[in-house]
Amino acid sequence: MVRTNSSPRLIDVAHASGVSIATASRALSGTPGVSDSVAEKVRQAARELGYVANLHARSLASGSTATIGLVVHEIGDPYFSEIASGVLSLAAEHGRTVQICHTGRDPEAEVEQVRSLVANRVGAILIAGSGFVDASVEAPMRFEVQRYAEAGGRVAVVGRHHLGVDSVLPDNRPGGRAVAEHILGLGHRRIVVVSGSLELTTVADRLEGVRDALDAAGLDAGDVPVLEGPFTREGGRECIRRMLADHPRTTAVIALNDDMAIGCLSQLRSSGVSVPGEVSVSGFDDVAVAQDLSPGLTTVRLPMAEMGARALTLALKEPGSRARRQRVPAELVVRDSTGPAAR
Structure with a gap:
């Protein structure tokens, strides 16, 4: 084994000996639960790498x-x-x-x-x-x-x-399905989803729930635009501006958090679009201010x-x-x- 100039870490020892970080840690500390052969293999790797336990972190x-x-x-x-x-x-x-x-x-x-x-x-x-x-x-x-x-x-x-x-x-996927079923139950079919980054698991799970409801209703989830923006109020405003330009016949917006939904309401009001007369808006989380908005925000409640x-x-x-x-x-x-x- 070749030692690099940087100080070796526990993860390096684990990789060199073909075990998990947790097993390497137990082997080096003498904690029960590691066989003698595996423990010796880990200790040998540590010696060859010049690894010294991070006593400061401990x-x-x-x-x-x-x-x-x-x-x-x-x-x-x-x-x-x-x-x-x-x-x-x-x-x-x-x-x-x-x-x-x-x-x-x-x-x-x-x-x-x-x-x-x-x-x-x-x-x-x-x-x-x-x-x-x-x-x-x-x-x-x-x-x-x-x-x-x-x-x-x-x-x-x-x-x-x-x-x-x-x-x-939190039950993000069931919550996404519940709010989409509500929107569909009101007769909406020209729907836009307003979301934060699709790289986030929260967004992915909530969006999957929305798609579950669309699939159950016999609709093609691919036909529902997903407008991605910052998971913030300004992100919601930005997405509504894009919706009005690119999808002007939309009748319902499903925002994947309340902060974006509040931004959606703000931008629709500034654009002269009535809620819910022309466009319905829903959120997700049920932050404290949601019930005090005008109109009050339909959303999915999580006990934050x-x-x-x-x-x-x-x-x-x-x-x-x-x-x-x-x-x-x-x-x-x-x-x-x-x-x-x-x-």
């Missing part, structure tokens, strides 16, 4: 503070602020403080924020927000959280990820504060032998922003 985890690290995609999005409120409330009950980091849905920034939290010796890390459809995008994050967990740290996520840690999973609290509860528990998953149901909430299709 000391950070074992000497951690009472602070919880919370990583969110967009702190200005009510979805994340409501998740954060659940985390903050439960953390206070346990005498812990919360350090919140914002990533802007940038996977590289997300990794850097986690590294910073580890360096600040947080006792647990929560990651709230969508994972990425392509598992390779999350490979650097998976390495960081697994190394932190192996050193004694606790990690839990909200949303579908490829990180192999405890997770709270509860989701944040559940994630923290998982992180505070002793780790299980396998990653734990808790599903959270979605509920359709019908308000005044949807109505029968215009004739």
